[in-house]
Amino acid sequence: MTTTTTIQQDNTSMATNTKAGGINPLKLWPWLAVLLIAVVLPFVFDSGHTINLLSHMGVAIIFALSYNMLLGNTGLLSFGHAVYFGLGAFVAMHLLRAINDAGGTGLPIELLPLAGAAAGLGFGIIFGSFSVRRAGVVFAMITLGLGELVHSSSLMFTDFFGGEAGLFGYRDEAPSLLGVDYAPSRNVYFLVVAWTLIAAILMYLLRKTPLGWMANAVRDNPERAQFVGYNPTIVRYIQFVLSACFAGLAGGLFVITNEIVNDEVVGQLQSGAVLLGTFIGGIGYFIGPVIGASLVTFLESSLSAHTEAWVLYFGLLFISIVMFAPMGLVGIVHTQYVNWKTGGWKGNTGIRLYILVSGIVGIFGLICVTELSYHYFRSWDPSAPFSLMGISTNATHFMPWLVSFAITLIGFGLMLFHANPLLKRHISANSDGGKA
Incomplete structure (x- = not known):
């Protein structure tokens, strides 16, 4: 018995060659094109502000793709995904501060995001053990409660969270595995690009595994998935934990990019931003969260500099997408492309x-x-x-x-x-x- 149909067919050219049983080298060109563009961008837009904005886009892309593992792939609407992003960032920051205190000895800065990933994984194992027992509205409310719990705790346990001022660390005082000086923002950007590509490839390949297909089946028809011998709760739990792991990885990169972390990274605004970007881009397409996260990050930076009503515009955009184009911006383009081809x-x-x-x-x-x-x-x-x-x-x-x-x-x-x-x-x- 086949699994039920997915929300949208993943019609991106980044697909596996099922006939050959492997990846068609000819279909690797989108990844190579993205890599080429990413390498060229900081030389075309060489201002420090623009390069920092591009680095934030890379962090947001990983975060949005991790969120889409829940919403798009498994059908779990989370209102507290920033918990794993933020906790991963705080753990990575404590490790960075320990490296600074040790005189620049310890874990290389290139591997610091792995500390955030490990923290996201650990907290995902703990919180996911009871969050995923129910799907739908119950799961959404549990994640909302967890988000508020962690955010309020961040203002209470100041030794770990640093209070309202947050915590500071210095990336240029940490050792480098490659001997690179990460004081310049351009070098940080290339490190973000490397981790973004690694994380994106891993999450893309995960969609093509039996776990990825069963996550789609559990999303669309959990009763049928259970009938063929799979436990929907276990599938949701594994997806939840892996999603939290990648969110923590994004949090670790956030620490390297900003060198500061505070209570906002575990707050509802952060969870709302990733939901906004993922849904605007298109949850049924792998490239959707990439486009959505990049657009939201860019608009946050540009709109806030030109108008005080930028939050209102985000709300109007989100409402418009939900009402008139639930497939997202990528879905609109794909639908029109298919219409044109036919x-x-x-x-x-x-x-x-x-x-x-x-x-x-x-x-x-x-x-x-x-x-x-x-x-x-x-x-x-x-x-x-x-x-x-x-x-x-x-x-x-x-x-x-x-x-x-x-x-x-x-x-x-x-x-x-x-x-x-x-x-x-x-x-x-x-x-x-x-x-x-």
Whole structure:
């Protein structure tokens, strides 16, 4: 009896060659392309801020892929995955501080993430022993409670967590296995890239093992998986523990990148960020969490520098994905690619571009309305001019509101009430003509 169908087919080109029983070398090109891009990026964008941002993206990618082992592969919605990321980071930080106190002798800095992975593994074994006994809402509530428990403990047990100030360590005072000076951020970035590729490959291969396939079966139909002889609780437990291990690995890399760790790494914001990135990218595709984590990390850095309403935009984006594109951004692209390959775009490319442009216009107007509202209700002096899309604007005047609402209504109105019906009529006409 075969396992039930997965949430989405993993249609990425990074697939195994089932006919040969191994990996097709021709299908390794995406990994090589990613490696080449990762090596070139710090030389193209050579500012310290950009390189640090790229390093944070690598850490976020490992964290999101580990979370997708639960949500996408096993169907376990966790609200406290930051527990294993954060505890792994704290254990790695204590080890780094011990190395600093010992005068730079001890575990090489390149292997420090393994300490975080071991901590994540250990705490995953403990917490997973009772968390995975039930799935669904019960599991989600247990993880939420654990997250709050650990976060509150981080402010109580200051000897381990460092209190509100957190803990500091110095990566350049630790020994290097390769004799590399990790004071420059570029060298740290290459270390993050190496661990990101190693972790991503391991998690990708894990999806192709019997455990990975049974995790999909337990996600889709635990009763049937149990009927063929597998214990769903054991499958969930193993996936949970391995996921916590990779989350701890990401936490260890976080310590090397930031050289500081505090209570925020075990908080709900951290758990929410990984959920956001994973779901926005697409939980049914291996590349989905990679894209989502990179996008969320970039937007956190760029949006927060340009607008105080950046958290609101994240919420709107997440709601939009959940409501209109639950397959995520990668799912949208993949669906349109399959549609194009099968001839679904033939004769209606212009209409699709019309939908895209009108949607962008509507989003532009909605952003203007949001910025006006945020300035009007949150500013100490709403009448003070502020920059809106590069134009000095007064939120107390009527005209900016009128123009912004008009742009929003025109854009979304054209998309919903003209462009979309036009596309549906065109597709229906082609379908009827094909049948005739």
